[in-house]
Amino acid sequence: MAERQTNGVQSVQRALALLERVAEAQCGARLTDLARDAGLAASTVHRLLTTLEQSGFVHADAASGRWHVGQRAFAVGAAYTKQRSFVAPALPFLKRLRDTTRETANLGVIEDGEVVTLSQVESREIMRAISPPGGRVPVMCSGMGKAILATWEDAAIDRAIERHGLRALTKRSLTSPKAVHAEIANIRQRGYALDDEEFVIGLRCVAAVVWGPAGEPACAISVSGLAARMTPEKVTQTGATVQRLAAELTEVLGGKPPESS
DSSP, rough: OOEEEEEEEHHHHHHHHHHHHHHHHHTOOEHHHHHHHTOOOHHHHHHHHHHHHTTTTEOOOOTEEEEEEHHHHHHOOOOOOHHHHHHHHHHHHHHHHHHHSEEEEEEEEEEEEEEEEEEEOOOSSSOOOOOTOEEEEEEOOOOHHHHHHSOOHHHHHHHHHHHHHOOOOOOOOOSSSSHHHHHHHHHHHSSSSSEESSTTTTEEEEEEEEETTTTEEEEEEEEEEEETTTTTHHHHHHHHHHHHHHHHHHHTTTTEEEEEE
């Protein structure tokens, strides 16, 4: 019985991992590629995909032979965002951010030491910065993560660093508690956060926190764009815009920063 339960758990883990890989493949995923990436036999992967297909989580394109995310997976993902009551009201603000700055606008939250992008409105520029919804980034490599972290007490920031560490994704990523606290002090002073090519070289992101009704940081919104376009002057201008729209969204949500409580 214990062996059967272990095998069952392993199958579930493998199926979920395959679902994630299918979701990451924007043009669909081939069975052979999925099997190679997962380190599994093609027959095993096909069995797992067929099981997922029967439940509507994936579907196969008969013409191309590629596997795609199914409607059921979308419904489950949509249920997650519905529980985040700020996602739908934030959409008009993200569109305004995109239209004002001509860059990609994002909304995210912190979960288990990482920033998760919940919603996004893409730039209309040919070359644009995209970290798709559902993507996860280490907190200190993200403008949105820094914006939220700057609302925490210093002791809470230290505990987060101790628990999750400081992962460096580029040579510009912050790798010491001292550097983190210096950055947090700058954010608190100017009112917005900056990811200065710390997630991806050639990409900058400007973010501000959105407050909830209890005076808690509900989420953050940001603008991300190529560093060539996000010049220091534009970063300053964008910082003011993001702050203003974050304050307006806070008001719409019935939120309030702690100093106004």
